[in-house]
Amino acid sequence: MANRTRPFAAFEWMIAWRYLRARRAEGGVSVMTWISLIGITLAVFALVATLAVRSGYRAQFVDTILGANAHVAVFPVVHEGPEGRLVREITDYEAMARRIAKVPGVTSTSPLIYGQVMAAANGRNTGVQVYGIHFDDLKKIPLIDHPQKHMGDLANFPKGIAIGSGIAQDLGLVPGDTVKLISPEGAKTPFGVTPRVNAYKVEYIFTAGRYDIDQTRIYMPFKMAQDFFNRDGVADQIEVMVKHPEQVAQMEPAIRKAAVEPVQLWTWKDSSGAFLKALTVEDNVMFVILSILVLIASMNIVSGLIMLVKNKGRDIGILRTMGLTEGSVLRVFFICGASTGIAGTALGVILGCLFAIYINPIFSLVNYVAGGGVWNPEIYGLYQLPAKLEWPDVVKAASLSLSLSFIITIFPARRAARMNPVEALRYE
Known part of the structure; x- marks a missing residue:
């Protein structure tokens, strides 16, 4: 039993x-x-x-990587410019951006001007990264259009610049203040290269949630950045956003083909993969x-x-x-x-x-x-x-x-x- x-x-x-x-x-x-x-x-x-x-x-x-950075950055290869010097710039950036935007899976493309300069205000200074971008393209960046915190109005961006909260804290800035940007690549004179110094009004302060972004990044209207960095009629790169960032590697051949010109691609996985x-x-x-x-x-x-x-x-x-x-x-x-x-x-x-x-x-x-x-x-x-x-x-x-x-x-x-x-x- x-x-x-x-x-x-x-x-x-x-x-x-x-x-x-x-x-x-x-x-x-x-x-x-x-x-x-x-x-x-x-x-x-x-x-x-x-x-x-x-x-x-x-x-x-x-x-934060995908919300404030390009999923793919398209860079031109180094080539010979009009004056016989080696340059790295995209002349037909609008046409290239339109072609890449037609690639299946691409959600947006943005011509970009990029430069590293010194920002100064209230007797203080700090190194920053300047991104020249169209206003409509800036609004497509999730962590800038909808940041964790912000001051000012993004709608006023065409009149001035948008800066990270870390820069604003270091330099003691609030919306409406003026900040000087100093670029070592200025005008050439008989006495050498004169640094270019321009003053810009701070219209928008954002907190994207990433320390390195908030501490170093400044967004500037595209045409204004072309004038400041002597990039008239050209762009430094094209930022590409895709629908499925995890599958960005499979999209690289199609993006290269759409670019037509020889380009180099740098994906978000290349920058943060390690x-x-x-x-x-x-x-x-x-x-x-x-x-x-x-x-x-x-x-x-x-x-x-x-x-x-x-x-x-x-x-x-x-x-x-x-x-x-x-x-x-x-x-x-x-x-x-x-x-x-x-x-x-x-x-x-x-x-x-x-x-x-x-x-x-x-x-x-x-x-x-x-x-x-x-x-x-x-x-x-x-x-x-x-x-x-x-x-x-x-x-x-x-x-x-x-x-x-x-x-x-x-x-x-x-x-x-x-x-x-x-x-x-x-x-x-």
């Missing part, structure tokens, strides 16, 4: 539950079991939180390390179960003499150990999810307690620690913890099942 007992019958759960809630004086759950529960909870919490921060950082980093690959390697290493932490926490279940089996040796002998099979005994103690793993995993997942959801107030508290400076945007590129819950990551963390807990539990449970009832009751 006992052989026909279905696995995990009600009486097996009842016995396991009695053992789990018994006081230690009665040979119940040991301190090691509580330690293993807390250990698994913290390990799973750390794993879920780390995976959420990893996903959030990667997602926000990529979003960093993203480094993030992937770091992610994998962190997952392995935290998985080992979960394994160590799960190993504590073994200690707790071994102590429980030792304390319950007499009970095991009595149950076996009453007809309980080895399989039933194994399942009783498996339920005891697995319950610890399930409870610890559930608590860890809940804490990890709460951490990811409320990361901003938690981070603010940590930053306040530490006196500030916990997160350096100059190093990480972002202003705050992001987190993004990806359910596949949560499932992966929970599955790993449960799998390890179940596997680890089998060994002491088998020891209990194979205990000889005669030996267990010999000295009783």
Whole structure:
């Protein structure tokens, strides 16, 4: 009759539950079991939180790249100019932009003037990157048209310039102020090259969310940039936005063909691919390390179960003499150990999810307690620690913890099942 007992019958759960809630004086759950529960909870919490921060950082980093930079930059190859000197400029940029815009998957194209200059105001100066762009094209840049924060009105851009909030803070600027831009490539005179200095009105201040963008970038109307950089009738490059940035490599041949002229392409993956690959390697290493932490926490279940089996040796002998099979005994103690793993995993997942959801107030508290400076945007590129819950990551963390807990539990449970009832009751 006992052989026909279905696995995990009600009486097996009842016995396991009695053992789990018994006081230690009665040979119940040991301190090691509580330690293993807390250990698994913290390990799973750390794993879920780390995976959420990893996903959030990667997602926000990529979003800021794609939201404020070209997916593909089209550069002309170096060629001989009208005066016999080597130049790198696009003369028929409007026609080239129209041809590239017709490539399937391309959403927009923007002729661009680019230069590095010095910005000065209020007795301070800083190096900046100037992007000359048409107003209609500027409005197509998501993190400029809809930034995290802004001052002024983007509609006034044709009358002046738009600058990053970092530049505005360094130079003490607000909308309506004037900033001087100094270019070392000025007019040629008998005494050498004279730097070009022009003053421009700040019409718009944006916070794109990337430190390096907000700290260095200035947008200037296209014609105004042509005049300032001596690029009359030419453009330095064409910025291309595509519908599916992840598939930009497959679009390169079509873009080259549409350009007609010999060009060089520089995609967003070329500029940030190495960093993203480094993030992937770091992610994998962190997952392995935290998985080992979960394994160590799960190993504590073994200690707790071994102590429980030792304390319950007499009970095991009595149950076996009453007809309980080895399989039933194994399942009783498996339920005891697995319950610890399930409870610890559930608590860890809940804490990890709460951490990811409320990361901003938690981070603010940590930053306040530490006196500030916990997160350096100059190093990480972002202003705050992001987190993004990806359910596949949560499932992966929970599955790993449960799998390890179940596997680890089998060994002491088998020891209990194979205990000889005669030996267990010999000295009783």
